[in-house]
Amino acid sequence: MKKAIVVGGGISGLASAYLLREKAKNSGMELEITIVEKEDRTGGKIRSIKEDGYLCEWGPNGFLDSKPQTLDLCRELKVDSQLLRSNDNARKRFIYSGGVLNRLPENGPSFLKSRLISWPGKLRLALEPTPFIAKAPEGVDETLAAFGRRRLGDEALRKLIAPMVSGIFAGDPETMSLVSCFPRIAELEREYGGLVKAMVKLAKKKKQEIAEGKQVASAAGPGGVLTSFRDGIQTLTDILNERLGKDMLVIGAEVTGVSRGNSTPYRVQTGGRELDADIVVLATPAYATAQALEGIDGGMSATLNQIPYATMTVVCFGYEQEKVAHDLNGFGYLIPKAEGMNILGTLWDSSIFENRAPEGKVLLRSMMGGACFPEYIRLSDAEVVQKVRDNLKTIMGIKEAPEFVRIFRHEKAIPQYTVGHGRRLAALEEQAKSHPGLFLSGNSYRGIGLNDCVAAANRTADEVVAFLQSR
Structure with a gap:
């Protein structure tokens, strides 16, 4: 029986392992799959934290239903009936400019009337x-x-x-x-x-x-409705984790390197344990993948290390609804850098999805940092809270202190597809030809969203099955 090691237990790794198992089974192929995750939990940056009646998303808060990838996975998992679409008012999005929130125009007439x-x-x-x-x-x-x-x-x-x-x-x-x-x-x-x-x-x-009766999606833009679950987007990774089963998971084990094997093409080192593999799928961030491959291919590792990451600090504030006089009928707002604010924008989470705040209360989630403000990741909790409060006071008129505060720091939050990214991907494809049976997946390459991760997992599973069938 062939052995496959999937490194990384985030959505990319979990989806890759699940889809690979199902596709291999449908092809009549026997394949032993092991997932190795360095944290003591699976899910990666997908984490829905429930405290004091609030539900805070540590990372992404959902996916757009205009693309089929994640919806198809949910149907295959038979959990599509549990999906929660965002409220209709979430279509209203705003840009803070000129001292006011301007609704983002949705059509020609509204654009002409807009003061943005x-x-x-x-x-x-x-x-x-x-x-x-x-x-x-x-x-x-x-x-x-x-x-x-x-x-x-x-x-x-x-x-x-x-x-x-x-x-x-x-x-x-x-x-x-x-x-x-x-x-x-x-x-x-x-x-x-x-x-x-x-x-x-x-x-x-x-x-x-x-x-003509055809079902069509928007061809020009992302479109679609933001979709999650009542108990948060972590529901998806929890279900994948459950369907895969404990026997396939090795958690709390950091992969320190990938090398050539003796009885099998590859050997994966995890510090205290070595795993033999015919197939290795690295569904980890580019910098972690670079570290794992340093011993087997320095050039590939160097290319991966050229993919930069932006920092991000996510700040959740909970308030009694009566303390927030501003209309929260919408998705939230983004802020142009020229406005001189300290945050990138604020989402009105309790207006987007139900079950995000207790009855009579609201949850706001602000983003701080990014590629333009990398130094903000070093701010203390007190400084973060003060800057967000100052911004919310200026933009939304909120003077009261929040009753609920949670701060989540991501030192390497989102891969940056900077100029030369396409050239780097071409180099990786060429370098990977020297390592048959080695596959890269995840959001470091061709799309950062949840849909993109699932699409990449699908492609990877197909490629692995095709590779094994050709042997």
């Missing part, structure tokens, strides 16, 4: 579909900032693109790669010659497909 972008800025945006806008530079890995200035103008970059990038990646648009972060946007420009042209043509296509 000035009239000169709107006129600059109106030029986007015209021949006056420069085409994408050939052979250049363009930054998000350069793309934004070129196609939409500086104001749209500052007030729309930059906050979005900080909200999704905790990143700096001046260093992030357009084609690596948002490949669909780059593809639309190449195919249609501009974003507005693409939106118009895709809208016509979508209307026609709906008329």
